[in-house]
Amino acid sequence: xxxxxxxxxxxxxxxxxxxxxxxxxxxxxxxxxxxxxxxxxxxxxxxxxxxxxxxxxxxxxxxxxxxxxxxxxxxxxxxxxxxxxxxxxxxxxxxxxxxxxxxxxxxxxxxxxxxxxxxxxxxxxxxxxxxxxxxxxxxxxxxxxxxxxxxxxxxxxxxxxxxxxxxxxxxxxxxxxxxxxxxxxxxxxxxxxxxxxxxxxxxxxxxxxxxxxxxxxxxxxxxxxxxxxxxxxxxxxxxxxxxxxxxxxxxxxxxxxxxxxxxxxxxxxxxxxxxxxxxxx
Numbered sequence: 001x002x003x004x005x006x007x008x009x010x011x012x013x014x015x016x017x018x019x020x021x022x023x024x025x026x027x028x029x030x031x032x033x034x035x036x037x038x039x040x041x042x043x044x045x046x047x048x049x050x051x052x053x054x055x056x057x058x059x060x061x062x063x064x065x066x067x068x069x070x071x072x073x074x075x076x077x078x079x080x081x082x083x084x085x086x087x088x089x090x091x092x093x094x095x096x097x098x099x100x101x102x103x104x105x106x107x108x109x110x111x112x113x114x115x116x117x118x119x120x121x122x123x124x125x126x127x128x129x130x131x132x133x134x135x136x137x138x139x140x141x142x143x144x145x146x147x148x149x150x151x152x153x154x155x156x157x158x159x160x161x162x163x164x165x166x167x168x169x170x171x172x173x174x175x176x177x178x179x180x181x182x183x184x185x186x187x188x189x190x191x192x193x194x195x196x197x198x199x200x201x202x203x204x205x206x207x208x209x210x211x212x213x214x215x216x217x218x219x220x221x222x223x224x225x226x227x228x229x230x231x232x233x234x235x236x237x238x239x240x241x242x243x244x245x246x247x248x249x250x251x252x253x254x255x256x257x258x259x260x261x262x263x264x265x266x267x268x269x270x271x272x273x274x275x276x277x278x279x280x281x
Contacts, residue, residue: 009273011045012057014085016069016112019052023221024068024110024214031216031265041273051081056088059095059105063272065265068111068214073119073126073166086120096207106272108265109210111164114202117210118168123181124199125170133162134235135243136222136250136257137188139200139213144182150209150267151184151201159256160200160213161222162187167198168212180205187212215264219251226251 011032015025025047036043048055057064066085076082092105109117119126138157145151171183184201201211225231226247235244250256 008042008044009063009276010061011043011063011065011269012061013045013047014050014057014064014066014088014113015047016050016067016085018069018071020070022068023218023225024216027214027216027218027221027261028065028067028265030218031261032269035266035269039270039273050085054081054084056084059091062103062106062276063269064092064105064107066107066109066113066117068113068163071112072128073112073115074128077119082116085116089117089120092208096205103276104207106268106275107208108268109208110216111212111214114210114212115164115166115168117204117208118199118202121179121181121204122172122175123202123204124168124172126166126168129165129167129198132165133167133187134164135162135247136160137162137213139185140188141185142183144203145184145201148182148184148203148209149271150203150264152267153263154260155255157188158260159250159253160211160215160260161217161257162213164212169196169198171199176202184209185211209268211264215260217257218261219258222257223248223251 013025013028013032017025032043032045046057048057050056051069089107092107095101096104115126118124136159139160141151141154141156141158146156176183182203183199184203186197187200188197198212200213201209203209226235226244232244235247
């Protein structure tokens with residue numbers, strides 16, 4: 001049976017940007033559009049405004065991508081949208097754990113959503129960084145990442161866009177092992193500073209995976225963002241002109257963020273679609 005015999009694949013995009021201008025949503029849209037054109041699948045996607053409209057997808061969707069976003073993941077746990085997002089995740093878990101449901105739900109968490117998921121699963125300590133991480137950085141694989149299908153085709157280290165004021169450290173290894181979770185990758189080693197390396201990717205279970213970095217980021221969007229007057233000034237004041245020039249140089253290297261952009265989310269979408277059961281028509 002080929003994919004022409006299969007039902008429509010439905011992708012829900014959970015927008016956590018709270019109306020803040022960003023490149024993340026554009027990149028997610030474009031990845032899904034390109035995937036739909038190359039996969040020969042009938043794809044239907046819809047965006048849900050989580051924080052401004054308190055919209056959440058129901059269980060009729062096959063694949064869910066929960067975006068990055070601004071703010072402190074520790075301060076919103078009593079906000080309506082945060083409570084509802086956690087209830088949605090709980091519903092996804094209960095659906096997948098029900099042996100009577102044959103069509104499982106596949107979820108990818110990006111950056112802010114990754115922090116929320118780590119808080120929900122108690123995967124580690126979610127805390128504020130000493131200083132904001134912003135730029136293109138190497139990400140180092142652990143053993144779990146080397147065998148992770150969503151990371152297929154990546155090098156070690158691979159490069160990704162990192163933009164965050166918070167982090168997840170001190171993994172709860174016993175709980176993660178009990179869950180069947182795997183830590184996939186960590187941030188670059190910084191032997192000159194006494195800080196723990198943050199967790200940059202976790203497979204929480206068979207159907208849920210997330211990254212602290214932005215796998216959707218592309219070079220054109222990041223370049224435009226870095227060259228806006230406000231961000232250019234912020235980067236130069238915080239990190240110096242050499243850091244800005246280094247970031248721009250990394251963006252032009254096809255083996256860096258464009259390689260990551262071309263692999264992680266497309267791999268996730270392919271893996272999810274392959275596991276969706278065919279429906280006779």
